[in-house]
Amino acid sequence: MTPRIAAAIPIARPQIGEEEKREVLQVLESGGLVAGARVAAFESAFAGYLGVPYAVATASGSAALQVAIMALGVGPGDRVVTTPFTFAASSNAVIHAGAQPVFVDVDPATGNLDPDATEAVLRGGGIRAILVVHLYGRPADLPAFRALADRYGVLLIEDCAQAHGAAVDGRMVGTVGDAAIFSFYPTKNMTTGEGGMVTTADAGVARRARLLADPRGDQEYAYEVVGFNYRMTEIAAAIGLVQLRALEARNEQRRANARWLAAGLGDLPWLRLPEEPAAVRSVYHQYTVHVPEGRDALARHLAAHGVASRVYYPSLVPHTPAYRRLGFAGSYPNAEALTRQVLSLPVHPSLRPDDLEVIVDAVRSFPGAPR
Ligand SMILES: Cc1ncc(COP(=O)(O)O)c(C=O)c1O
Structure with a gap:
């Protein structure tokens, strides 16, 4: 079979x-x-x-x-x-x-x-x-x-x-x-x-x-x-x-998907999930988690399980060749740490409930997770 x-x-x-x-x-x-x-x-x-x-x-x-x-x-x-x-x-x-x-x-x-x-x-x-x-x-x-x-x-x-x-x-x-x-x-x-x-x-x-x-x-x-x-x-x-007429319903679906992911992943100590303070309405253009150790291995593991993920952004704008040529450089410790840790998971409104389950199961089964 x-x-x-x-x-x-x-x-x-x-x-x-x-x-x-x-x-x-x-x-x-x-x-x-x-x-x-x-x-x-x-x-x-x-x-x-x-x-x-x-x-x-x-x-x-x-x-x-x-x-x-x-x-x-x-x-x-x-x-x-x-x-x-x-x-x-x-x-x-x-x-x-x-x-x-x-x-x-x-x-x-x-x-x-x-x-x-x-x-x-x-x-x-x-x-x-x-x-x-x-x-x-x-x-x-x-x-x-x-x-x-x-x-x-x-x-x-x-x-x-x-x-x-x-x-x-x-x-x-x-x-x-x-x-x-x-x-x-x-x-x-x-x-x-x-x-x-x-x-x-x-x-x-x-x-x-x-x-x-x-x-x-x-x-x-x-x-x-x-x-x-x-x-x-x-x-x-x-x-x-x-x-535009569909935007609110789709934003609500993104928010519902984000809650689903949070419920499925919230107990994993090696992963930091996006937070939403009471005063804030996030519309989850991305659902971006922080993975202090093993981010790239997790992305490969997800791909092997049929789940796309992306790093937004792997480098800082002032450190790109175009900006370095213009004389930009500088140190931005928080942003630099994020370039090594962030990983966006699918959260878009056309995900079906079983897609969300596949995403959660794939993340949870990551063998490289720090113990
Ligand atoms: C933060 C941000 N600013 C500006 C733009 C530029 O928009 P456009 O691609 O429509 O030119 C984008 C995305 O594409 C973006 O993500």
């Missing part, structure tokens, strides 16, 4: 249904592919979902970051505190705007930018903005960062690429900073294929962001800004409108 091989459980699986397909077909048949009613409707639905006055759709989260930073007036000569433990798009956008990232160490428990370490840098002066990333769907300490930004007179920018619908003290991420961005890349909590969004409560910032993303403006050929073409397409917006 051939042994039964468990089907591979992927780390992410975008959920695209019949409704998205129908909407996309309608766009294609309409012939109106850009800057139309669907983009406008998606912007206003997204702003309504968050409860923020303005939302500007873009071609990607990276594009949103760049136009948000530039729309806030951050540019050459400015220094922006941010995290080294993220996808490089966050600090890349600072560099593309002509400003300088100042990398600061993270909270060892959450992997998010550490407010105390940030304040130590702010005390030295010369900082224009703080760019926080809500890593893995777990909000950064937004009350602390808002207070720091106000006390030191700097801007607060939120990178919510991994955190659609996350909240602290009942306040949604993306509504607290002077501007915020979201990504709709396929693995995110909701997708448009490629796409992004800038959110802000400031009409001037929204207007500049819109012009930077689409410099055509109201008056033909009378350009107000030296902009880009970072527009979202109608096709992407049509998908986004459907995905």
